[in-house]
Amino acid sequence: xxxxxxxxxxxxxxxxxxxxxxxxxxxxxxxxxxxxxxxxxxxxxxxxxxxxxxxxxxxxxxxxxxxxxxxxxxxxxxxxxxxxxxxxxxxxxxxxxxxxxxxxxxxxxxxxxxxxxxxxxxxxxxxxxxxxxxxxxxxxxxxxxxxxxxxxxxxxxxxxxxxxxxxxxxxxxxxxxxxxxxxxxxxxxxxxxxxxxxxxxxxxxxxxxxxxxxxxxxxxxxxxxxxxxxxxxxxxxxxxxxxxxxxxxxxxxxxxxxxxxxxxxxxxxxxxxxxxxxxxxxxxxxxxxxxxxxxxxxxxxxxxxxxxxxxxxxxxxxxxxxxxxxxxxxxxxxxxxxxxxxxxxxxxxxxxxxxxxxxxxxxxxxxxxxxxxxxxxxxxxxxxxxxxxxxxxxxxxxxxxxxxxxxxxxxxxxxxxxxxxxxxxxxxxxxxxxxxxxxxxxxxxxxxxxxxxxxxxxxxxxxxxxx
Numbered sequence: 001x002x003x004x005x006x007x008x009x010x011x012x013x014x015x016x017x018x019x020x021x022x023x024x025x026x027x028x029x030x031x032x033x034x035x036x037x038x039x040x041x042x043x044x045x046x047x048x049x050x051x052x053x054x055x056x057x058x059x060x061x062x063x064x065x066x067x068x069x070x071x072x073x074x075x076x077x078x079x080x081x082x083x084x085x086x087x088x089x090x091x092x093x094x095x096x097x098x099x100x101x102x103x104x105x106x107x108x109x110x111x112x113x114x115x116x117x118x119x120x121x122x123x124x125x126x127x128x129x130x131x132x133x134x135x136x137x138x139x140x141x142x143x144x145x146x147x148x149x150x151x152x153x154x155x156x157x158x159x160x161x162x163x164x165x166x167x168x169x170x171x172x173x174x175x176x177x178x179x180x181x182x183x184x185x186x187x188x189x190x191x192x193x194x195x196x197x198x199x200x201x202x203x204x205x206x207x208x209x210x211x212x213x214x215x216x217x218x219x220x221x222x223x224x225x226x227x228x229x230x231x232x233x234x235x236x237x238x239x240x241x242x243x244x245x246x247x248x249x250x251x252x253x254x255x256x257x258x259x260x261x262x263x264x265x266x267x268x269x270x271x272x273x274x275x276x277x278x279x280x281x282x283x284x285x286x287x288x289x290x291x292x293x294x295x296x297x298x299x300x301x302x303x304x305x306x307x308x309x310x311x312x313x314x315x316x317x318x319x320x321x322x323x324x325x326x327x328x329x330x331x332x333x334x335x336x337x338x339x340x341x342x343x344x345x346x347x348x349x350x351x352x353x354x355x356x357x358x359x360x361x362x363x364x365x366x367x368x369x370x371x372x373x374x375x376x377x378x379x380x381x382x383x384x385x386x387x388x389x390x391x392x393x394x395x396x397x398x399x400x401x402x403x404x405x406x407x408x409x410x411x412x413x414x415x416x417x418x419x420x421x422x423x424x425x426x427x428x429x430x431x432x433x434x435x436x437x438x439x440x441x442x443x444x445x446x447x448x449x450x451x452x453x454x455x456x457x458x459x460x461x462x463x464x465x466x467x
Contacts, residue, residue: 034089034115034116034118035058035089035114036058036059036088036089036092036112036113036114036118036120037057037058037086037087037088037092037094037110037122038057038058038059038087038088039057039086039087040052040053040067040084040085040087040122040124041053041067041085042067042069042082042084043082043085044069044083045081045082050085051067051068051069051070052067053066053067054066054067054068059120059122061120061121061122062120062121062122063122063123064107064122064124064125065122065123066125066127067124067125067126068129069082069128069129070129070130071128071129071130072130072134073134076128077128079104079126080103080104081101082101082104082126083101084098084102084108084124085098086098086110089115090115091114091115092112092113092114092115093113094110094111094112095110095111095113098110104124104125107123107124107125108124109121109123109124110122110123110124129465129467130463130465131465132372132464132465133392133394133415133462133464133465134462134463135392135415135460135461135462135463136460136463137418137419137458137459137460138183138459138460138461139459140419140421140447140456140457140459141185141456142452142453142454142455142456143452143453143455144452146180146185146187146457147178148165148167148178148452148455148456149167149169150167150168150169150175151449151450151451151452151454151456152427152429152449152455153166153429153430153446153447153448153455154166154199154200154427154429154448155198155199155201155431155446156431156433156444156445156446156457157201157202157203157431157433158203158433158444159203159207159433160182160435161182161183162179162180162181162188162229163179163180163181163185163444163457164178164179164191164201164203164209164229165177165179165180165201165457166198166199166200166201166211167190168193168198169193170197170198170216172196173192173196173198175190175193176191177190177191177201177211178191179229180457182442182444182459185457188229189229191211191226191229192233194224195213195222197213197214197216197219198212198214199212199213199214199250199253200212200214200250200252200431202254203255204255204257204258204259204260204264205256205257205258206258206259206260208225208226208227208228208260209225209226209228209229210223210224210253210266211224211226211233212224212250212253212268214249214250214251214270215239215241215245215246215247215250216247216248218241218247220239220241220243220245221237221239221250222235222237222238222239223235223236223253223266224236225259225260227260236281236284236286237266237279237286238289239289239290239291243289243290246273246275248271249268249269249277250268250270251269251270251271251305252269252306252308252363253266253267253268253269254266254307254308254310256312256313257281257313259281259284260283260284261283263280263281263282264281264313265278265279265280265310265313266278266279267308267310268291269303269306269308271302271303271305272302272303272304273302274295274296274297274299274301274302274303274323275293275294275295275296276293276294276296276308276321277291277292277293277294278291278292278294278310279291280292296321296323298339298341298343298349298351299323299325299339300325301325303324303325304325304326304428305323305324305362306322306323306324307321307363307364309321309364309365309366311366316344316345318342318343319342319344320340320341320364321340321341321343322338322339322361322363322364322377323338323339324338324360324361324428325337326359330382331382334359334382337354337358337359337360337382338354338357338358338359338379339351339352339354340352340375340401342398350398350399350401350402353401353402353403356391356401356403356404357377357379357391358379358380358382358386358389359381359382360379360381360428361377361379362379362388362428362429362430362431363378363430363431363432363445364376364377364432365432365433365434366395367434367436367441368436369436369441369464370439370466371396372394373394374393374394374441374462375392375393375394375395376390376391376432376434376443376445377390377393378390378430378431378432378445378446380422380425380428380430384424384425384426384428385423385424387420387422388421388430388445388447389417389420390416390432390445390458391414391416391417391418392414392415392443392462393414393415394412394413394415395413400413416460416462418458418460419458421454422448422449422454422455423449423454423455424449424450425448425449429448430445431445432444432445432446433445439463439464440461440462440464441463441464442459443459443460443461443462444458444459444460
């Protein structure tokens with residue numbers, strides 16, 4: 001009896017296994033696959049980055065897919081060796097077969113047959129595309145090569161075809177401002193110093209030259225104007241100690257606008273305070289000989305040095321400021337040092353994350369190309385003998401200033417860190433300047449130190465490619 005039950009159970013199970021085991025499983029549950037090609041991308045052999053089409057799939061019959069792949073002058077893209085990958089729906093296939101490395105010198109024509117047997121033709125075209133910015137070091141010329149007598153360079157700027165380097169004896173007003181070709185660095189001439197104790201040389205937006213006397217020995221803060229490198233100096237501002245000028249005002253100076261015609265501004269800072277000073281000019285004349293004084297509350301204690309720059313001539317323009325609170329006992333914790341901040345009239349401050357800069361930011365500049373904004377900084381570590389580097393960041397979105405090196409988009413933010421320059425720089429001097437010529441930008445920095453073979457000027461070229 002028990003044996004019969006066991007046999008009946010065995011035969012029933014066997015029958016069920018035969019019935020259901022003969023059917024092919026329907027894994028798609030009636031889904032129709034009629035979209036064909038979903039995506040197409042390529043890789044450079046040896047690389048991990050996937051470069052996809054500029055247009056999102058799925059693709060229609062006759063669509064041309066454009067894929068931008070980076071290329072540079074130093075590392076040109078080899079169109080004959082790219083690794084393609086095609087994403088299609090189930091039950092679809094591509095002809096010719098997409099395998100290994102393929103030649104994309106000519107556009108690739110592919111045929112995709114979907115799950116219903118419908119054929120679609122697509123064209124794959126690779127566009128060798130330079131990155132948005134490419135940097136090239138043009139030269140570094142030391143003070144000996146450039147004939148600079150005073151290697152502690154206290155001021156430098158560039159405009160038009162010229163680089164202007166402050167090289168005046170502060171006691172005798174000997175020498176003055178040296179003028180060099182902006183492409184080759186070749187010496188052109190010397191502009192005589194207008195007085196003793198000059199510090200900074202700047203240019204306005206029209207290329208006029210400004211040289212200041214900083215307030216040493218109670219002489220006040222004085223600004224001299226030159227129409228060009230061949231014209232005599234003209235005093236346009238004299239802010240005396242009797243009128244309230246603090247000591248050492250003019251340690252840093254910035255200029256925006258046209259100081260001969262129309263509207264312009266001069267900004268100045270001094271050591272040992274949290275205030276900055278500025279004057280508005282109309283047709284070369286200050287609106288008021290007394291400055292507007294702004295107490296910058298974000299700096300919690302007096303700075304060692306600072307620089308302020310106005311972004312535009314608009315009444316409600318943003319401002320950029322960098323200030324350094326140098327503390328000799330801060331060598332281990334590095335809690336103080338330089339901060340770079342952007343502030344609108346509302347004072348809703350955006351601060352660059354301090355992880356992006358070294359302890360001292362000597363100077364900075366902001367320039368614009370094709371609507372994109374860029375920031376240049378000149379930096380040094382805590383010690384006076386640390387190396388000096390120049391960095392370039394894209395700050396079209398100013399909120400990117402808060403990024404840190406581990407962030408996914410950091411490579412799009414920090415674009416360049418230069419070679420290391422300099423030697424001992426106890427004076428904490430250094431300036432940066434830019435000349436924008438269409439999509440080409442020439443970037444300069446002065447390296448100040450006591451050694452003539454280590455100080456000098458560095459020049460880089462940035463080429464911008466609209467994306």
